[in-house]
Amino acid sequence: MTPALRLRRLVLAAALIAAPAAAFGQAASPAAMRETMAIGDEPGRVSTEEVIITEGPFARQLVYFRSSERPGTLVIHTSERFLYLVLGNNRALRYGIGVGRDGFTWSGLVQISRKAEWPDWTPPPEMIQRQPYLPRFMAGGPGNPMGSRALYLGSTVYRIHGTNQPETIGHAVSSGCFRLANGDVIDLYSRVPVGTKVVIRHAAAL
Amino acid sequence: MPIRTVTCLALAALTLGGCATAPPVAQAPAPQAVRAAYPVTALVGSWGVASYREDRDRPRTEAMARQHCRLPYVIAKGPSDGVMMHVADDAKLYELTLKGSADGKTYLGFDAPPGHPQDREIIQLTENLMVMRFVAPDVHARYGTFVYVRCPGGAPATAAAR
Numbered sequence: 001m002t003p004a005l006r007l008r009r010l011v012l013a014a015a016l017i018a019a020p021a022a023a024f025g026q027a028a029s030p031a032a033m034r035e036t037m038a039i040g041d042e043p044g045r046v047s048t049e050e051v052i053i054t055e056g057p058f059a060r061q062l063v064y065f066r067s068s069e070r071p072g073t074l075v076i077h078t079s080e081r082f083l084y085l086v087l088g089n090n091r092a093l094r095y096g097i098g099v100g101r102d103g104f105t106w107s108g109l110v111q112i113s114r115k116a117e118w119p120d121w122t123p124p125p126e127m128i129q130r131q132p133y134l135p136r137f138m139a140g141g142p143g144n145p146m147g148s149r150a151l152y153l154g155s156t157v158y159r160i161h162g163t164n165q166p167e168t169i170g171h172a173v174s175s176g177c178f179r180l181a182n183g184d185v186i187d188l189y190s191r192v193p194v195g196t197k198v199v200i201r202h203a204a205a206l
Numbered sequence: 207m208p209i210r211t212v213t214c215l216a217l218a219a220l221t222l223g224g225c226a227t228a229p230p231v232a233q234a235p236a237p238q239a240v241r242a243a244y245p246v247t248a249l250v251g252s253w254g255v256a257s258y259r260e261d262r263d264r265p266r267t268e269a270m271a272r273q274h275c276r277l278p279y280v281i282a283k284g285p286s287d288g289v290m291m292h293v294a295d296d297a298k299l300y301e302l303t304l305k306g307s308a309d310g311k312t313y314l315g316f317d318a319p320p321g322h323p324q325d326r327e328i329i330q331l332t333e334n335l336m337v338m339r340f341v342a343p344d345v346h347a348r349y350g351t352f353v354y355v356r357c358p359g360g361a362p363a364t365a366a367a368r
Contacts (some may be wrong), residue, residue: 136277
C-alpha cells in the first residue's frame with residue numbers, strides 16, 4: 001500500500017499570508033488585496049445547510065442590546081465573537097461568529113454591497129501552494145468553505161459568510177472574514193438587504 | 207444449542223476456519239481491466255483546474271478553469287507508464303496511470319483494479335478538455351467534478367483523445 005492509500009484527515013490549513021483589510025478610507029495592504037478569500041479552512045469538507053448553533057452563548061438569540069444604531073444595522077464585536085442585528089427598543093438578535101486570528105482583525109464601517117447564495121470560492125495562491133491538489137476555483141456548494149450564503153462587505157476582500165466548519169464558531173480562526181454556521185447565515189441573509197450598514201468593532205463595547 | 211454455535215459448526219464444516227474466523231464475505235468481482243481508451247500522454251501538459259457540483263455550473267466552471275491558467279496544474283510524464291499527479295488530500299505527487307474497464311469506463315489511479323476507491327473516473331477527455339471525478343463518493347461530494355482546460359502553449363498535443 002502506498003502512503004497515499006491511507007485515508008488522510010484534513011487538517012486546518014496553516015496561516016495565510018495576509019494583512020487585515022481596512023475599510024472606510026483605510027487602504028488594505030497589497031497582500032490582503034491579493035487574497036480572494038481570506039480564511040484558513042478545510043476545503044471540500046461538507047457541512048449541511050441546516051447546521052445551526054443551538055446551545056450556549058453562540059446560539060442565535062434575542063438579547064438586550066443598547067445601541068444608537070438604527071434598527072436593521074449589523075454590529076459586529078470581534079472581541080466577543082458576536083454579530084448583532086439591531087432590532088430597536090434595546091433589543092438585538094445575536095449570532096455567534098468566528099473571526100480573524102490575532103493580526104487579522106479589523107474595524108470599520110461598511111455596507112453590504114452584494115449577497116450571494118452558495119457563493120463560489122477561489123483558494124488563494126498560498127493555499128494552492130500548500131494543497132496543490134485543490135481546484136483553483138470551486139463553484140458554490142456544500143463542500144465550499146464559503147458555506148451557504150455570503151454578504152460582501154463594501155469593496156473589501158472580506159465577507160460575512162457560512163462555513164463548512166461550524167465548530168469554529170466562537171473562535172478566532174479566519175484571516176478577517178466573519179463566519180456563521182450555515183443555518184444561521186441563511187437566517188441572517190433573509191433578514192438583511194444590500195445596503196445594510198455594518199459596524200465592525202474590534203474592542204468590546206458596553 | 208445456541209444458534210451461534212450451530213452456525214459456527216456449520217461454517218466449520220464448510221471451511222477450514224474456526225469460529226474466531228469471520229466467514230468469507232461475498233465480494234463483487236473487480237471490474238475486468240482492459241486497455242484504456244486514451245493514451246496516458248493525453249494528460250500531459252498545463253491545465254487550468256476548477257470544480258463544480260451542479261451541471262448548471264459547468265459552463266462557468268470551464269470559463270473559470272481557463273482563467274486560472276495563470277496558476278496552472280502541470281501534469282508531467284512519469285518514469286514508468288504513467289503521469290505525475292496528486293490524489294485527494296495529499297500534497298505529494300504520485301505516478302498514476304490510466305486504466306480501462308470492461309464496462310467502457312476509464313479510470314486514473316494507482317496500479318490497482320479499475321474503479322478503486324482512490325481512482326478518478328475520466329468522464330471526458332479531448333485534446334483541450336478533461337473532466338473527471340473521484341470514485342469515492344465522499345471525496346466526490348467534497349470536491350465535486352473537476353474540469354481541466356488545457357492552457358495555451360502548455361501542452362504537447364501529440365496524443366489527442368480518441
